[in-house]
Amino acid sequence: MPQFLSTSDPDFETQFTALLGAKREDSPDVDHIVADIIADVRKRGDAAVLELTAKFDRFSVTADKMRFSDEEIAAECAKVSDADRAALELAAERIRAYHARQMPDDQMWTDEAGATLGWRWTAVSAAGLYVPGGLASYPSSVLMNAIPAKVAGVGRLAITVPTPDGVVNPLVLLAARIAGVDEIYRIGGAQAIAALAYGTETIAPVDKITGPGNAFVAAAKRRVFGKVGIDMIAGPSEILVIADRDNDPDWIALDLLSQAEHDESAQSLLITDDAAFGQAVADAVEKRLETLERRDIARASWRDYGAVITVNTLDEAVALSDRIAPEHLELCVAEADALATKITHAGAIFIGAWTPEAIGDYIGGPNHVLPTARSARFSSGLSVMDFVKRTTLARMTPDALAAIGPSAERLARSESLEAHGLSVRARLDRLNGDAT
């Protein structure tokens, strides 16, 4: 059973703070192992990657077979059913349409001083996308990472996906093809991250690496950060559902379970203004847990990290939600739109009972890579913005320099940076006819 809390309890604040602070993730310290792997790949390139692949993935391959050929990709894609293909294509189309609206605009203007100012956005030249192998090899993640990169205009997009014991997931390859991925390598782990960041004989280095992975992959991403850009290091998934009594408890139970089934460390929270409804949802969860395929995982998550919180008013729910800063927030209340506008910190909001969170995982259009562990207080989900960067632009005329240069010179001198000041002064002197 999950925790039951109520804002009316005298010790609610203590309980809620404990819930917020609960450490849900074991982070095994693999940093030294990862450091060695990266050093080895930097030194020996392909040879190191292939040895590590044989060791960790129990799969031997030669350098010339590390990359999937067009023929291999086509053969794997042909194994996918028409219905699955159609679903992937619809998802891709919707994700593309959503992300196309995120492209930021360039600007350039001339101000009253005569200075022309602005900025220009350009795409990252090459990006790498890590795709986990085995059970967590999700074609939806390929779409969610690859499509924003391609919408941004990334010229070269490489995927690494381990194939433990040689097993390939045809849906992953099809998702990559639909998304326009340029290169797919059958490697994984820290060695794949090292290969993407530093390059090998076979794999050219990239500028940015995104995508989820296990503790080794996360540690490797942290280590190569700076050499390349990385996306966030995602923690276990979370959902907060705010629901009033006018909901089907089974729908809400399934929404909570669709996070809980991800991972024993996932967290599913319900806030309701009706204690009896909260109990009905908890009962519905138990009923579904009897038959759910992933019931062992979901039960552990719900038991260890689940909670049902009863509030007196929905305004209380908003305040608690902002303290949780949930990755996913479902608003199953009568005035869901109005409530959504009151929320400040959340990765994604699903408005109304007809919008189960699973829609956002696959097909709604918004990205499913979202900030976890309360980081929605300061960060955003994956987007086109992760694959572009801004160059600021400035052009002075002699008049503009005459207008604002003296202040720059003064500030430079106040910071004891003489050459800064002189670089302005030399030009101002020319204007004043003191030179040439």
Next chain:
Amino acid sequence: MPQFLSTSDPDFETQFTALLGAKREDSPDVDHIVADIIADVRKRGDAAVLELTAKFDRFSVTADKMRFSDEEIAAECAKVSDADRAALELAAERIRAYHARQMPDDQMWTDEAGATLGWRWTAVSAAGLYVPGGLASYPSSVLMNAIPAKVAGVGRLAITVPTPDGVVNPLVLLAARIAGVDEIYRIGGAQAIAALAYGTETIAPVDKITGPGNAFVAAAKRRVFGKVGIDMIAGPSEILVIADRDNDPDWIALDLLSQAEHDESAQSLLITDDAAFGQAVADAVEKRLETLERRDIARASWRDYGAVITVNTLDEAVALSDRIAPEHLELCVAEADALATKITHAGAIFIGAWTPEAIGDYIGGPNHVLPTARSARFSSGLSVMDFVKRTTLARMTPDALAAIGPSAERLARSESLEAHGLSVRARLDRLNGDAT
């Protein structure tokens, strides 16, 4: 003397690669010391911060005096000359005007499936800005960090600035007041970062920390990342000037020196299509080095990391510049605007000989916090975007769910995430009249 390279040299590629790869920064390993400091501040709060301040800053203060009072700030600000104040105010006004244009738009639309989608931007609630003490205590950095935060709508902006031996920089306090900073604490080092991230009895925790600092500050920022957001970890400053022969060698020399004087690890590079002009600039640098106040620093930087590269065509210069991905790029050529459009990777471009880089450091309007060490390949300078985050929004109608839900269900099942599929199926069944 700096290195002289020419693309016509047979071994140019080797030399240029070595120049690109030169490690300019000694990163002392202070991580264990910093870990202890953070743990101490988390455990003992103010008491730890005050002890560390007494030890490292040789300055004893009680908890109730850690924060500058309004009276202290006013008294310090009164020490600033009218001319310095006017220069700071002009800079602030121009920085504010530039960054105000960066505020991103919210969007919400309904697509052909009937799904309402969009996103909303909100400001980080509380931000902390680290300001170094002593020599590197730059009022311009206060403006460049604080103004974007305030333009973004950050409600609470706290500054920490150490006051070694009790010495206060009045310009820093005035810049903070002009920028609208809410709280100023006279602490620094890793203990200040820990206090901002985790809070103490006196300092409420923030959600995002920005600002430059020494190795201790950088290590502390890396460690608290995740608990709070951080900006980039800046490396030593760099400039690349691309200049043709029609320039005053002394102007270009001063522009190169205005990076070199920052730091012995700074890097100043010149690319020119005229070897004689390159030599003339190098001569002008030597002449200026005879008298420059910070000549020891500038000389070391220019000697160890400076380079003059001769190219045959300006197109060659563009290709080299993109490989360097410079923090600052000055284009002192006849067709500077046209050349600027060809550049893909640069933090900031200064167009034309009347735009010395120092203008951008102080008063142009664009931010002077820019990506170093080739990270302009994948990252951008500080902006309003660093202080806002995006919440994605989705709302389905029953019809929209009927249209796209089945594909979501299919994808969920293909990923063996049954509850995801059931959360959609339960709703579709209701629509089909199979339930209630």
